[in-house]
Amino acid sequence: ELQLVESGGDLVQPGGSLRLSCVASGLTVGDDYMNWVRQTPGKGLEWVSVIYRGGSTYYADSVKGRFTISRDDSKNTLYLQINNLRVEDTATYYCARAIKWNAFDIWGHGTLVTVSS
Amino acid sequence: DIQMTQSPSTLSASVGDRVTITCRASPGSWVAWYQQKPGKAPTLLIYLASTLQSGVPSRFSGSGSGTEFTLTISGLQPDDFATYYCQQYNSNSLYAFGPGTKVEIK
Numbered sequence: 434e435l436q437l438v439e440s441g442g443d444l445v446q447p448g449g450s451l452r453l454s455c456v457a458s459g460l461t462v463g464d465d466y467m468n469w470v471r472q473t474p475g476k477g478l479e480w481v482s483v484i485y486r487g488g489s490t491y492y493a494d495s496v497k498g499r500f501t502i503s504r505d506d507s508k509n510t511l512y513l514q515i516n517n518l519r520v521e522d523t524a525t526y527y528c529a530r531a532i533k534w535n536a537f538d539i540w541g542h543g544t545l546v547t548v549s550s
Numbered sequence: 551d552i553q554m555t556q557s558p559s560t561l562s563a564s565v566g567d568r569v570t571i572t573c574r575a576s577p578g579s580w581v582a583w584y585q586q587k588p589g590k591a592p593t594l595l596i597y598l599a600s601t602l603q604s605g606v607p608s609r610f611s612g613s614g615s616g617t618e619f620t621l622t623i624s625g626l627q628p629d630d631f632a633t634y635y636c637q638q639y640n641s642n643s644l645y646a647f648g649p650g651t652k653v654e655i656k
Contacts (some may be wrong), residue, residue: 460637536637
């Protein structure tokens with residue numbers, strides 16, 4: 434079974450940092466286009482970042498310079514390092530695989546990040 | 551930046567109805583559709599505007615080209631009451647989601 438399991442979400446103060454993890458099973462993160470997508474409470478979906486098979490990374494303008502996507506192929510794990518957290522970063526963060534046609538076919542269950550003082 | 555729109559934002563319908571959701575995307579984009587239920591991750595319904603994802607019931611269909619795309623549910627079932635999102639991929643701005651359409655019970 435193809436599965437993605439996120440962890441690392443927490444309650445943090447503005448300006449703080451977190452590292453989110455996404456462990457994959459049944460698929461290889463190094464062979465796919467792996468993404469982070471977030472959803473603010475009661476609101477819609479926002480694409481955050483992608484890491485391509487070759488290692489290239491791209492970010493939404495709203496997180497550029499503060500978020501870093503990476504992966505550890507030996508652990509089959511995707512990461513999202515989030516620095517200088519803002520209240521508006523409060524959201525459920527999902528990892529998701531993008532298939533060849535750039536649609537997200539496999540999603541994790543999400544991990545909640547709450548930024549509040 | 552990609553600016554996507556969806557209409558309507560909320561749709562009230564009955565079991566058995568045919569419903570249509572419209573999405574406006576940037577030219578030249580690949581479009582996908584998702585269903586999301588409360589507290590759950592989205593699930594992929596349609597990709598490349600009209601290709602049904604494996605395992606998705608055939609009452610779901612997608613169409614469109616250029617900048618206007620539609621998701622149609624033919625014969626709404628109780629399990630279909632949910633929020634639906636379109637998503638586009640564009641080589642300039644990469645990925646973006648529409649604001650969503652909530653399908654409610656009339």
